Amino acid sequence: MTSWVAIDFETANALRGSPCSVGLAKVKEGRIVEEWSSLIKPPDGHDHFDAYNVGIHGITADRVRDAPGWPETLERIVQFAGDTPFVAHNAAFDIGVLADACRASGLPVPDLRFACTLVVARRAWTGLLAYKLPVLADALGIELPRHHDAGDDARAAAQVMLAALKRQGTAALDDLLAVHRIRMGSYRGGARQGCKYWGATRREPSPDADPDADPDNPFYGLTICFTGSLPDMTKAVAAKRIAALGAWTSDNVTRSVDLLVVGGIKPHQLAPRATKTGKLAKAERLRDSGHDITVIDDEEFYELLAVAEN
Template sequence: MTSWVAIDFETANSLRGSPCSVGLVKVQDGRIVEEWSSLIRPPAGYDHFDAFNVGIHGITAHHVRGAPGWPETLERIVRTAGGAPFVAHNAAFDIGVLAAACEASGLPVPDLRFACTLVVARRIWTGLLSYKLPVLADALGIDLPHHHDAGDDARAAAHVMLAALKRQGTAALGDLLAVHRIRMGSYRGGVRQGCRHRGAARREPFPDTDPDADPDNPFFGLTVCFTGTLPGMTRAEAAERMNAPGARTVPAVTKAVDLLVVGTIDPRRLAPDAEKTGKLAKAAQLRDAGNDITAIDDEEFYQLLAVAGS
């Protein structure tokens, strides 16, 4: 399996079925052989543009006027892949966008396989506090001119996977995943199976976890802490949004914390001469000491909320 296609989507709003741009980078035998990106007219009913999303990628309704719709875009995606697996950074989001756009358009979700560079990176480059694509690209010396440009992000994700393959000494995606006990994700007959590390311990529910919470959602069983301000959401609202997916929130960073969500930081509230909040400094200290704690920013948090359906 030496042929695969890196893919990245940007969305018009918080609905996963609202793709407004896509980037594709096809790799064969360790070399990039094709690149393509396009704006997309989101499916009807999913085509409003939220200020939050526009602030991230700069795409508006005006930009996608006259752009291809989802059916034409899907046809190009499937044709480019030619049955090869997809690769994406936080693939649960991007593959979820593809599936949701199909459902919003009344189209069947094509059978497909996918691997996640986020899952792979966490197994190979251990010890990082954040695995956000720009952070990872910087750590690996990968050029990422414009984060949230779908073409640039897809290319960066492709180079992350290529770096992982080179480190492993193989051009075969299947060999890399097998060595690190990572299960290839898939959509078969409308049933999704995520890309995940097979050795990951099953997270146990908290005593007060909602019995309807999906144990496969990205927040299930996690202890979450917040620092900074989240756009469009109070700290109390964010904590409330963690209940349904089966997470719990705590006010301080300790060894029990799995995930630190970092919002906008007001520099006036930092301690004198400090460059980061006390919670972020504590998280970095715990990570350096070997604790499995990850920091994500507000964009990643909202993406995970979309994946969790919360």
């Protein structure tokens, strides 16, 4: 498995079935050999553009007015990839976009396999505090001209996976996943199996969280802390939503916290001469001492929330 295709989508709104652009980067024998990207006219009923999404990627309804629709785009994606697996950074989101766009268009989800560079990176480079694509690109010396440009993000995701393969000393994607005890994700007959790490014992959700939540969602069993302000959502609402997903909220950063979500920080919220919140500083100290705590920003939190709730 030395050939695969990195894929990235941008969406018009909070609905995952609203792709408005796609980027692809084909890898063979350790190098990128072909790239393709396109704007997409989202499926009917999913084609409104939210200001939040437009602010992230800059794509508007006017720009996609004459773009190919989802059926034509899907055909090109399938032809481009052939029978090779897909790779994406936070693949649960990107493969979810592909699947939901098919459903919104009345099309079957094609059978496919996929691997996630986010899952791989957290096992390959354990010393990083955060694993967003721009953070990884900077840490690994990968050029990322425009984050949230689908073509640039697909190329960067391909380079992250190539760096992980090189670090492990293997050219085969399945060998890399096996070393890190990561399961390849798939769609078969419309049924999804996620790409995930199988090396840790599954934790039970907090008594305050929903015990019947989907254990395959990215928040299940986690203890989460928030610092700063979330756009368009109070922390109380965020805590309620993640509780429904089997997670629990902590008011402070302790060794029981798995995930710190960093929202917007206003200068008056910081201590004198401080450049970061106390919670973030403590998370960094815990990370330096060997505690496995992940830090994400509000944008990534919303992306994971969209994956988990759909």
